[in-house]
Amino acid sequence: MGDCILEKYYIVTYGCQMNIHESEKIAGILRRMGYESAKELSEADIIVFNTCCIRENAENHAFGNIGALKKLKKQKPDLLIVVGGCMTQEKGKTEILKKKFPFIDVMFGTLNLEDLETLIRRKKAQKKKVIEIREKEGEIVEFTDAYRTSYPNAWVNIVYGCNNFCSYCIVPYVRGRERSRNPENIIREVKELVAQGYKEITLLGQNVNSYGSDGKTECTFAQLLDAVASIDGEFRLRFMTSHPKDFNEDVVKVMKKHPKICRLVHLPVQSGSNTILSAMNRRYTREKYLEEIKMLRSYLPEAEVTTDIIVGFPGETEKDYLQTEALVKEVDFASAFTFVYSPREGTKAATMDGQISEDVQKDRIMRLVELVNAQTRKKSEKYVGKEIEILCEDYDEKKGLYMGRDEFGRMGYFPCEHNCIGEFVWVKITKANGISLFGEICR
Ligand code: SAH
Ligand code: SF4
Ligand code: F3S
Numbered sequence: 249m250g251d252c253i254l255e256k257y258y259i260v261t262y263g264c265q266m267n268i269h270e271s272e273k274i275a276g277i278l279r280r281m282g283y284e285s286a287k288e289l290s291e292a293d294i295i296v297f298n299t300c301c302i303r304e305n306a307e308n309h310a311f312g313n314i315g316a317l318k319k320l321k322k323q324k325p326d327l328l329i330v331v332g333g334c335m336t337q338e339k340g341k342t343e344i345l346k347k348k349f350p351f352i353d354v355m356f357g358t359l360n361l362e363d364l365e366t367l368i369r370r371k372k373a374q375k376k377k378v379i380e381i382r383e384k385e386g387e388i389v390e391f392t393d394a395y396r397t398s399y400p401n402a403w404v405n406i407v408y409g410c411n412n413f414c415s416y417c418i419v420p421y422v423r424g425r426e427r428s429r430n431p432e433n434i435i436r437e438v439k440e441l442v443a444q445g446y447k448e449i450t451l452l453g454q455n456v457n458s459y460g461s462d463g464k465t466e467c468t469f470a471q472l473l474d475a476v477a478s479i480d481g482e483f484r485l486r487f488m489t490s491h492p493k494d495f496n497e498d499v500v501k502v503m504k505k506h507p508k509i510c511r512l513v514h515l516p517v518q519s520g521s522n523t524i525l526s527a528m529n530r531r532y533t534r535e536k537y538l539e540e541i542k543m544l545r546s547y548l549p550e551a552e553v554t555t556d557i558i559v560g561f562p563g564e565t566e567k568d569y570l571q572t573e574a575l576v577k578e579v580d581f582a583s584a585f586t587f588v589y590s591p592r593e594g595t596k597a598a599t600m601d602g603q604i605s606e607d608v609q610k611d612r613i614m615r616l617v618e619l620v621n622a623q624t625r626k627k628s629e630k631y632v633g634k635e636i637e638i639l640c641e642d643y644d645e646k647k648g649l650y651m652g653r654d655e656f657g658r659m660g661y662f663p664c665e666h667n668c669i670g671e672f673v674w675v676k677i678t679k680a681n682g683i684s685l686f687g688e689i690c691r
Contacts, residue, residue: 255293256286262310263300265488266452267333269403270361271298274332275395277364290320294328294368299335301418303590310335314349321351328371330354332361337422339594342381357381358423362389385409385424390433400447400639400670404437405429406472407453411462412491414518415529415596416561416589419454426455428464431472435479442481447639447670451476451487457494470498477506482672484639484655485509489516493531495540500547510655511548512582515540516556520575521568524561527600534575541579552582552656559616560589560609563602569612576619582627582656583683584620588613621682628658628680635676635690636660640668649686660685 257278261271274296275285286292297314300306314331321327329352335341337357345352354371356364359382371378388408396402409424410417438449451473453459459469467475469487477485485508490499492515503509515537519525522533544551557572576584588609591598638652638660649661650668661684662675676690 255283256291257283257294257296258286258289258292259296259298260289260313261298262306263298263302263334265403265450266405266454267298267300268398269394269405269452270333270358271296272394272396272398272403273361273391274298274364275397276391276393279395280393281365281368293326294330296330296332299331299333301335301338301341301422301592303587303592305590307335311348314345314352318349318351328353328368330356330364330368332356332358332364334358334418334422336381338418339421342379346377346379353377355379355381359383359385362391385427388427388429390429396446400445400641401450402441402446402448403450403452404434404441405453406434406451406456406469406487407459407462410454411458412455412493412531413529413596415527415600416558416592418592418595421594423454426458426462428459428462431465431467431475434472435475438476439479442479442483445670446483447672448484448486449476451485453487454489455491455494456487456489457491457496457499468498470496470502473499473509474502474505477502477508483508486512488514490514492517492537492540497543497547500544503551504547510657511551512554512656513544513551514554514556517575517579518556518558519561519564519568520572521564524564524568527563527597528558528561529596534571538575538578553579554583554585554657555579555581556585556587557616558587558589559612560604562589562597562600562604564589564604564612573616573619576616576623580623580627581620582658583624586613586616586620624683625680628683628685631658631677631685632680633677635674636685636687638662638673638675640664640671640673642669643667658685659683660687662687662689664689 259271261268299310331352336355354367356367367378407428409426410420411426413420457469460467490513517537520534636654638654640650640652642651644651650664651661660675673689674691675687677685677687679686
């Protein structure tokens, strides 16, 4: 046991699933050190901000919340404030954070998460703040003690970093080059999770399809998926994110072979216009994207697709935007995450000509959201009267109902006499409300 048994931690997480899982690893480190989790920020002895810098508003959120701690730190001078994640890894941001918030005690980056314990200990032994950001990625460090908080769901990294340099995106700069984990380690981790009773495993990577292409393993993503899906036990398998430039038939064949793999692919299209896709350096065309959807549905007609879309990218004309709308209609996505383009310093797109005005961006995002919502609503309504299998994930206090998802990611709420979190239940849908479904257990 560590040396600070009664001290408590609180972690604030921003950003993607990758970051949420990384916070579970941070929690694992802190618990190993003897900290316990605090229910509220105000009762914590150490607060860790795991930041995101994908869009400006993600950064503003973090700036606001870190800034708000100034008062608490004054009242509690022994409180340790730690900042890590993608923002600290961003060029020049550490300096800004240091100047703006001199009360930060420790800063670490995405490439030295494993050093966190040492850095905290060093800070405790000295007055001076400890800032250590690693510039280059090292060998993968295997974490064995992530403290998972999403039961019955568990996230498993398969590849870290990104090599794609989409022209708008900061991720390759703050997460380093692609590093694939050894397949044996991944399979061992999933086996352990299944043995512990986890019911939904999601394999994580910025581009899962490029797993192995760094030469770290001979195993391809399709082979890895096949191996993981072959693990005995009752669980669902998902993977995220697929990149349309690399998504392929081999993967779809493995999906077809294993009913355990959810028939849902998150395949971010970003834009429906070839001009914009090329300026984004996405390295596929609208036609190739549509071909892939066709291929997927030829093997698995029931398959659903979700996506990410950016509007207002530099140079996007009304005609380009309308091509995105047309593509959304054609594919009929189960759902779509829609974003307004946010310039990120250091990326190619940030200095491109033709930056779009805020008014035009707002207009386009509003129209797109309306279209996407209408489609999602229509899909939800089709569920009424159907029986679907839901993995119960949580109890919604406000609604007084249990909630979970079907394999297509559709959220369903239902009453249950006993605590059924972690159970697969069949629910007959009686009502649809926006993206949420409501029903009764039927089998
Ligand atoms: N690796 C994944 C996504 C990572 S980021 C992929 O390639 O699809 C998640 C989403 O954020 C992206 O799909 C994109 O739609 C959006 N995004 C990334 N950078 C952005 C920026 N600068 N402005 C607005 N949206 C952005
Ligand atoms: Fe960013 Fe593109 Fe990498 Fe996704 S694939 S993380 S959008 S650079
Ligand atoms: Fe994720 Fe945000 Fe970093 S989306 S990879 S936490 S920049």
